[in-house]
Amino acid sequence: xxxxxxxxxxxxxxxxxxxxxxxxxxxxxxxxxxxxxxxxxxxxxxxxxxxxxxxxxxxxxxxxxxxxxxxxxxxxxxxxxxxxxxxxxxxxxxxxxxxxxxxxxxxxxxxxxxxxxxxxxxxxxxxxxxxxxxxxxxxxxxxxxxxxxxxxxxxxxxxxxxxxxxxxxxxxxxxxxxxxxxxxxxxxxxxxxxxxxxxxxxxxxxxxxxxxxxxxxxxxxxxxxxxxxxxxxxxxxxxxxxxxxxxxxxxxxxxxxxxxxxxxxxxxx
Amino acid sequence: xxxxxxxxxxxxxxxxxxxxxxxxxxxxxxxxxxxxxxxxxxxxxxxxxxxxxxxxxxxxxxxxxxxxxxxxxxxxxxxxxxxxxxxxxxxxxxxxxxxxxxxxxxxxxxxxxxxxxxxxxxxxxxxxxxxxxxxxxxxxxxxxxxxxxxxxxxxxxxxxxxxxxxxxxxxxxxxxxxxxxxxxxxxxxxx
Numbered sequence: 001x002x003x004x005x006x007x008x009x010x011x012x013x014x015x016x017x018x019x020x021x022x023x024x025x026x027x028x029x030x031x032x033x034x035x036x037x038x039x040x041x042x043x044x045x046x047x048x049x050x051x052x053x054x055x056x057x058x059x060x061x062x063x064x065x066x067x068x069x070x071x072x073x074x075x076x077x078x079x080x081x082x083x084x085x086x087x088x089x090x091x092x093x094x095x096x097x098x099x100x101x102x103x104x105x106x107x108x109x110x111x112x113x114x115x116x117x118x119x120x121x122x123x124x125x126x127x128x129x130x131x132x133x134x135x136x137x138x139x140x141x142x143x144x145x146x147x148x149x150x151x152x153x154x155x156x157x158x159x160x161x162x163x164x165x166x167x168x169x170x171x172x173x174x175x176x177x178x179x180x181x182x183x184x185x186x187x188x189x190x191x192x193x194x195x196x197x198x199x200x201x202x203x204x205x206x207x208x209x210x211x212x213x214x215x216x217x218x219x220x221x222x223x224x225x226x227x228x229x230x231x232x233x234x235x236x237x238x239x240x241x242x243x244x245x246x247x248x249x250x251x252x253x254x255x256x257x258x259x260x261x262x263x264x265x266x267x268x269x
Numbered sequence: 270x271x272x273x274x275x276x277x278x279x280x281x282x283x284x285x286x287x288x289x290x291x292x293x294x295x296x297x298x299x300x301x302x303x304x305x306x307x308x309x310x311x312x313x314x315x316x317x318x319x320x321x322x323x324x325x326x327x328x329x330x331x332x333x334x335x336x337x338x339x340x341x342x343x344x345x346x347x348x349x350x351x352x353x354x355x356x357x358x359x360x361x362x363x364x365x366x367x368x369x370x371x372x373x374x375x376x377x378x379x380x381x382x383x384x385x386x387x388x389x390x391x392x393x394x395x396x397x398x399x400x401x402x403x404x405x406x407x408x409x410x411x412x413x414x415x416x417x418x419x420x421x422x423x424x425x426x427x428x429x430x431x432x433x434x435x436x437x438x439x440x441x442x443x444x445x446x447x448x449x450x451x452x453x454x455x456x457x458x459x460x
Contacts, residue, residue, distance in 0.1 A: 028357035
C-alpha cells in the first residue's frame with residue numbers, strides 16, 4: 001500500500017531527476033497506477049520501483065506512459081458531438097480560417113471524430129487541428145490515423161447516435177486488424193508534445209477541446225490550465241470539457257457562457 | 270472542519286445486474302436526514318440510464334447527487350457514481366474521477382471504489398455488496414475489512430443475481446450476510 005506522503009516524495013524525486021511534474025495531479029488516481037506499475041513490472045515494493053526508476057534512465061519513458069491514462073474513443077458521448085455539430089460547427093463555418101486545439105489528445109480518436117465533423121460541414125479545408133499530449137509515443141499514432149478495427153462497430157454506433165448520416169465505413173480502410181483513417185482526415189492535423197502543467201500558450205484558437213484530462217489534476221492545477229485555455233481562446237471562441245468536468249468554480253467562469261446541457265462554453269469577453 | 274472529516278462515516282454500496290429493485294426498496298425507507306453519507310456504485314451502461322439520478326430522487330427524501338469531478342463529500346447525502354468513469358476518493362475527502370480501462374468489463378468498477386474508500390475511511394467505512402452477475406466487489410470487500418471497516422453482503426438467496434455476493438462469501442471477504450429488511454434496519458441504526 002502506498003501512502004499520499006510516499007507518493008509525494010516519489011513525485012518530487014521524479015521532478016528533480018527528470019523534470020516531469022506530476023505534483024499537481026490527483027493523488028488517488030496516481031496511487032492506483034503506481035501500484036499497477038509495481039504489479040506489471042514485478043516490483044515487490046516502492047523501494048524496488050524507485051531503484052529502477054532512478055538508476056535506469058531508459059525506464060522512465062515506460063513509467064510515464066503507464067502513469068498517464070491513454071484511453072480514448074471516437075464520438076464518445078454522442079450527445080456531445082451532436083451539440084458540436086449543431087451549435088459549434090455552424091459558428092466556426094463563418095470564419096475564414098479555423099484553429100482547433102485538442103489538449104491531451106492521446107492516440108487521436110477525438111481528433112479523427114472532429115475531422116469527420118469538419119469534413120461533413122465542408123470546412124475541413126480551412127481548418128487546422130493541433131493535437132498535443134505530454135506523451136510523445138501516443139502522438140505517433142495521431143498522424144498515422146490508426147484505430148483498432150474491433151472498436152469500429154462501437155464507434156460507428158456512436159457516430160450514428162451523434163447525428164452522423166454518412167456510411168461510417170467510408171472514412172477508413174481495414175489494414176491487418178487496424179482501421180486506417182483516410183489521409184485527408186489527418187492531413188490538417190499538427191501534432192506536438194505539450195505539457196499542460198509547465199508549458200504555456202502557443203497560439204489563439206477558435207475551439208479548445210480538453211476532455212477527461214482535468215479530472216487527473218487537483219484544483220490548483222485545474223485553475224492554472226483553465227487560465228491557460230482562457231488566454232488561448234479567441235473572443236467568441238469555444239471551450240469543451242469532459243462530461244463531468246466544469247469551469248463553474250474557476251475564476252474564468254465569468255468570461256464564459258455555457259452553451260447548452262453539454263460541457264461546452266463560449267467566451268464572451 | 271478537520272474534526273468533522275475524521276468523524277464522518279461512509280456507507281458504500283456496490284451492485285450490478287438486479288440491484289436496482291433493491292435500491293428502490295431500501296433507499297426510500299432510510300430515515301432522513303442521515304448523519305453519514307452513502308455512495309452508490311452501479312455497473313451502468315453509458316448513456317442508457319442517465320435518468321437513474323432523477324428516478325432515485327423521486328423516491329427518496331435524502332438528497333441524491335450524481336458525482337462530478339472534485340465534488341467534496343458531505344454528510345447527509347446519497348452520492349451516485351456516474352456512468353463511464355471509475356470513482357475514487359481524493360485526499361481531503363473529495364471525489365476523483367478516472368477514465369482508465371474497464372475492469373471486470375465495468376466502468377465504474379466496484380473494486381476500485383471500495384479499495385479507495387477503504388484507504389480513505391478505514392474503520393468508518395461500511396461496504397455493502399448487492400446482486401450482480403460477476404465477481405467485481407470481492408477484492409474491494411477484502412480491502413474494506415483489511416482497513417478495519419465493515420463488509421456486508423446481501424443474502425444471495427434474496428438477490429436476483431447471486432454471483433456477486435456469493436463470490437465475496439466464498440472467499441471469506443465479509444463480516445455479515447443480511448437480507449433486505451436487515452439492511453434497512455442496519456442503515457437506520459447508523460448515527
